[in-house]
Amino acid sequence: MASTTSPGGPVRRLAGLLHRRPSIRLAGLLSVPLLWLVVAYLGSLAALFVTAFWTTNEFTGDVVKVFDLGNFQDLVNESVYRTITLRSVGVAVAVTVIDSLIAFPMAFYMAKIASPRAQRWLVISVLTPLWAGYLVKAYAWRIMFSGSGVLDWFLRPVGGHGPGYGLPATIVTLAYLWLPYMIIPVYAGLERLPNSMLDAAGDLGAKSFRTFRTVVWPITFPAVVAGSIFTFSLSLGDYIAVRIVGGRSQLIGNVVYDNVGTANNLPFAAAVATVPVAIMVIYLLAVRRTGALENL
């Protein structure tokens, strides 16, 4: 404290300099974050992207640093990768549709029907499971789907049995994991929708469904799209849930993981990793016009 109060101290002089020169202040503030995010992070991403054009030596496993489009050619030409890509996109779409179908009525009840007090508690009870963590929830569904598990026990009286591990289990688990990410933006969007508009629609003779179709849906659509960005992108990159409940099914993430790990082919893994990134960029560009990005 003594040094900062004495008028001529070095700290005070530095403070004076910073006060007179906003540009130095700005440079100081930006330097470390930009060094971290641009040089370290974007640098790593760029290096990975360059690696995608290299190959590995088949015998030694060393990376050969020669420009080559072979990885991308394999990716396009070999049908197994097309199947896995389509399957991953299909899973991401299914998860997004399921989540919006479950989230919309819940968010509508929370925003428009529940009393303010109940509203607060409902928001808390929807958000609390988010903190329980990804693995815990994926594990919970592993238990639900297991051979002698709850679903089996629940369906046995009606003559059915649980679906077991596989793609349907993966879709259910992912939909469960990302559900709050859909409920919250939709709830926020519905909260912004004035009640007077619903009343006006009712006064003009619209029934519930017509009010929904012509008033509620067009206004909240950007919020649903905002939620879908989370559900879609998080599902697209996932490879853990599918290993926990997916049985032998494979998604894009698994191909990347296996190529880094067991196959030790980083160049090919890097090439595969560009697929979800490219799909996400296209998706973001497509939804930008709906105004969804302002709803995040």
Added chain:
Amino acid sequence: MTLSRGARVALRVAMIVGLAVIYVPLLVVLINSFNADKTFGWPPTHLTGEWWTRAWENGGVRSALWTSVKAGVGATAVACVLGTMAAFAVQRYRFFGRETVSLLVILPIALPGIVTGIALNNAFRTVLSPFGIQLGLFTVIVGHATFCIVTIYNNVLARLRRLGTNVEEASADLGADTFQTFRYVTFPLLRSALLAGGLLSFALSFDEIIVTTFTAGAGVQTLPIWIFDNLFRPNQAPIVNVVAAALIVLSVVPVYIAQRISGDTRAI
């Protein structure tokens, strides 16, 4: 509003069913942590507290928990400094590329975790190895901090926007220098925003598995890594279940703190 009785009832049912779907799997984990049957046959026939004692005495769980806490605290500390600096720069100054900073901060969390993971893994191995730094807790903290910055940045940015610059100007007029203004005026006003962002950042780091897989060396095991490594081992199943149950119970703590914080900010 004018909703038919049928629609109202249908929405209420949807809400109740939705909440049931959210909570039933978690309840099953909690009940199973007392299930005496090692393969979790449902419904449980005998209950036991043995698994909880065994998990408590398990050295692997304890050291993994401790590693997770260290990684979370380290990443949050780094993210607090970097996120606050970036938020100040964007909110208080005009400069070329200002709009891009928000995008840049979001990128590590928007891209699939595996992309960030292998990119950092590749960079660490080529850049740090020549200096004798191996993958370990340090690289985990660096990786986590990268995607934690966004939580602090968003919270501090929103707070700075709301505060305006009046109080800081008043402080300068009264003779405080740049550092004194930050220490005695700006920082206390930012504290609850930092706490909220820090909480979220710690939770993100504590829960992370994909980036961790690629940035942790052989010897470093965070709690999610421990769970995943033991998930497929039948004889470890009861311990894994207890850890999961404990994490479900503990998830109430951050919600409680977050409620307290939001109550505080409303009081300001």
